[in-house]
Amino acid sequence: VNDLDLELLPPSGAARLPYVLDPGNPAAAAVTGEDHRNNVEQVVVASPAAGTWTARVTGADVPVGPAQRFSLVGIDTHAPGAPSPLAVTGVTETTIGLSWTAPDEADARGVLLVRGEAAGSWTPEDGTVYAPGEVVADGVIVIDTTRGTSLTDSGLEPATHYTYRAFAFDRCGNYSSPAEASQATAGGLSAVPLPGAAPGIFALHPARPNPFNPATRLRFDVPAAGPVRLDVYDTAGRLVRSLVDETLPPGSYEETWDGTGMGGEEAASGAYIARFTSPRGVLTTRLVLIR
């Protein structure tokens, strides 16, 4: 019996009114106007102007009183802007640093960051909350959901290509379009120390196995941080392959030579020399490849 009216007042301009239907022409599409017939009124604003809006409920005719209870539900389906650009701020063998633009919406809650080969086509579902570490699609993992604007992704494989996508999301679970970045970790000629205490002297251990096919392992020790090289030469003194060429922290290292040259070509059967260059001198060991 009681008639309430709903209208949305934009920052400027005319009030937005609810849908109304014409019972005399039931096939006609709904138009907007004052509704004095229904007990549900819905106002839809497709692309709201920025600024302060007012939702107004009026007791237009409340003969059964003293008052009529009502519910007003405000639904935000409006996505924030993308946190682009997503930029790479630093790269090591096992980490990639990323930064992005803070979300532009006042009700923004943070940024969802995902990583993976297929991340370039994945989008989150509105209204869904994702947890760090969650695998959301084949090969796509959630790195974090964060209010910050930068992050360092760690525990990565050296010399590997990674794709990232960042989505801003708001209080109501609306996700933005993606910001994207791709980056390869450093490495290729990179060495990771074996667990254990730092060794006492620079050393190159005999290759194992030796003779070998298809691959052999070369272990060397670095007692103090310094530039080191590990190269494989043939018996004529020609460089076949560089395995390590960098400044390493103290530790024992193991590199594998797979019997291939710089271009990936298979080396011939025969003897080779592994040459370890340290700040304290040069050490060599002999390798025999049997095809």
Place this chain on the structure above:
Amino acid sequence: MATPAVAGVAALLVEARRETIAGEPGSGSGDLLPSTLKALLLGAADDLGNPGPDYRFGYGRMNAKRAVDFLQTSTVIEDSVSDGETIDWTFEIPRGPRSRTPRS
């Protein structure tokens, strides 16, 4: 057979609401007014037929997941209004890009 399905989803909304607010001091049962449940169900429906409500489909086809999403993310006001009275509620629409990519 639409009525039992809608009643079932309304019960799920009540249950989701109770789980959401469980343990909050002074929250009571937390149960929402029937008019709030109705507004959530209509607002979350997938529109069918003519844009907006129409005589054939009403507000559209009920979408239970969206209704629960809206319950947990929407602003809900329960109040009362008397004859000739006006109640205002203000909210901010922030500035910013409005674009979004279509879902495939």
